[in-house]
Amino acid sequence: MPELPEVEVVRRSLQRSLVGDRFNAVEVRSPTLREPIPRGRLRAAARGRQVLEVRRRSKYLLIDLEGAESIVVHLGMSGRLRYFETQDPAEAHEHVVWSLDSGRELRFRDPRRFGVVLVLSTAEIPQDPHFRRLGREPLDVDLEGLIEGSDLRQLAVGRRGPVKGFLMDAHCVVGVGNIYACEALWRAGIHPRRSVARIAKGRWDALAVEVVSVLREAVLQGGTTLNDFSSAGGEPGYFAVDLQAYGREGAPCLRCGSKIRRITQSGRSTYYCPGCQR
DNA sequence: CGTAGACCCTGCGCGC
DNA sequence: TGCGCGCAGGGTCTAC
DSSP states (O other), X not given: OOOXXXXXXXXXXXXXXXXXXXXXXXXXXXXXXXXXXXXXXXXXXXXXXXXXXXXXXXXXXEEEETTTEEEEEEOTTTOEEEEEETTSOOOXXXXXXXXXXXXXEEEEEOTTOOOEEEEEETTTGGGSHHHHTOOBOTTOTTXXXXXXXXXXXXXXXXXXXXXXXXXXXXXXXXSOOHHHXXXXXXXXXXXXXXXXXXXXXXXXXXXXXXXXXXXXXXXXXXXXXXXXXOOTTSOOOBGGGGOSSTTOTTSBOTTTOOBOEEEEETTEEEEXXXXXXX
């Protein structure tokens, strides 16, 4: 479900309506997601603590609480984090349900259970295995600025293999998943199988520009809803209509008219235009 | 060190 | 209608 834009959209809706609210209880309904859910720590963190801020690092949501602890949520492939009224009927696969002082509930639902829910102290976060080796935020305006061609080129030094895998490797650049990797490469006119060792300086620049623009546009459109993605308030995203390569196998390229092709790379579908991606 | 493949898990749409 | 297959937005571990 979620790449950087979708996680960012959820973050923004939580930031708007969760900050200032207070957790008062949590119910853990399944023992394990991708990792065991830390019941005890989650319960302690839910006891009367106010939400100070909701942040994002890579595809992780960080719900900062009083007491210098954060509830950390990763949505995996099928995870959703949404609030509900208490009387709203429960759906299948609601693994964690928090109740809030406002009377609402925050529910984490994840049929495939590739997601993660944990609690970390502020001090633990940078050292934690989930965060320690993460790469560059492409849209981090405050700290490092937008990602540039020179950043990508440096990150790719010593690497081999196709550029699509490089873009999707969170140890290099975070937040770019299968959809936006395909879209950025289409926009930049770069073949997804091209080796990172064979990309000229100017093309790295173009790629960085397109990574930034596709992610930004997707955030503005509320993310990409293919199946069931929604913000924390339940609104779908509208970027799917702007996808120009992903999911368009056999359809004409919107730039050159060639048929969009689907191939498999590292077990994931790649969509690209054989006519204008080189 | 880096990369490719298997694997984690459930649901959906398709062809038969 | 029912069944099997392939596919799905992520990440980690293992074997090379």
